[in-house]
Amino acid sequence: MCEISLAIDxxxxxxxxxxxIKPENILLDEQGHAHLTDFNLATQLEANKLATSxxxxxxxxxxxxxxxALGIIDGxxxxxxxxxxxxxxxxxxxxxxxxxxxxxxxxxQVLLLIRESYVPFPAHWPTDLLNFLRLLLYPSPEGRLDSLxxxxxxxxxxxxxxASVLARRAAPVFVPCKEGLNCDPMYELxxxxxxxxxxxxxxxxxxxxxxxxxxxxxxxxxIDYSRPEALAxxxxxxxx
Numbered sequence: 001m002c003e004i005s006l007a008i009d010x011x012x013x014x015x016x017x018x019x020x021i022k023p024e025n026i027l028l029d030e031q032g033h034a035h036l037t038d039f040n041l042a043t044q045l046e047a048n049k050l051a052t053s054x055x056x057x058x059x060x061x062x063x064x065x066x067x068x069a070l071g072i073i074d075g076x077x078x079x080x081x082x083x084x085x086x087x088x089x090x091x092x093x094x095x096x097x098x099x100x101x102x103x104x105x106x107x108x109q110v111l112l113l114i115r116e117s118y119v120p121f122p123a124h125w126p127t128d129l130l131n132f133l134r135l136l137l138y139p140s141p142e143g144r145l146d147s148l149x150x151x152x153x154x155x156x157x158x159x160x161x162x163a164s165v166l167a168r169r170a171a172p173v174f175v176p177c178k179e180g181l182n183c184d185p186m187y188e189l190x191x192x193x194x195x196x197x198x199x200x201x202x203x204x205x206x207x208x209x210x211x212x213x214x215x216x217x218x219x220x221x222x223i224d225y226s227r228p229e230a231l232a233x234x235x236x237x238x239x240x
Contacts (some may be wrong), residue, residue: 002165003034009148021084022060032172050075059097060084066111079141086136132156
């Protein structure tokens with residue numbers, strides 16, 4: 001979480017909004033250091049300007065993005081990335097996102113859910129952690145924890161030496177296993193190769209089926225792994 005916070009701060013210093021911070025876009029190297037990836041939705045904001053597009057991955061999108069899409073506000077700024085970090089950190093801690101809604105929910109329904117529902121927190125979590133997450137997940141951007149400077153002085157993270165984290169002198173709490181894959185190759189390749197269903201009918205795409213057959217052969221060499229399923233079943237792999 002701290003390494004991604006540093007990445008967000010670096011981007012924001014350049015006026016860049018990532019807009020798609022989520023677990024799938026955070027990669028760990030062989031030492032366990034986190035890297036923020038996938039800048040397809042990133043945009044650079046000019047001074048005193050707001051973003052207006054309806055962009056992001058819905059469970060991780062800040063409420064002001066929905067409010068902008070509904071015409072309630074004129075736009076949104078860099079604070080949306082700190083909200084996404086809060087959702088991601090909550091998911092890291094609990095194995096689920098703080099707000100769960102149907103894919104069929106409209107923007108208005110999602111915004112209402114965020115504004116009126118209560119985020120569940122385990123009773124045994126320490127007070128400083130609860131406050132930290134509540135500030136990251138504050139629905140109004142004006143009250144949100146929205147900078148690295150604010151994060152550094154919060155009681156939950158004040159003990160962390162961010163200079164050591166930036167220099168990669170701080171040992172990561174998790175190091176991926178080197179003996180096997182740490183991803184689902186079938187899912188990753190399907191996402192890139194298989195053509196999505198078009199709005200208008202296309203001619204039969206023989207190449208698509210050839211690629212799908214080849215993909216199936218590749219997948220047979222690996223054991224399927226699903227992070228959400230593993231977390232739900234309590235069988236997530238660990239490496240020491």
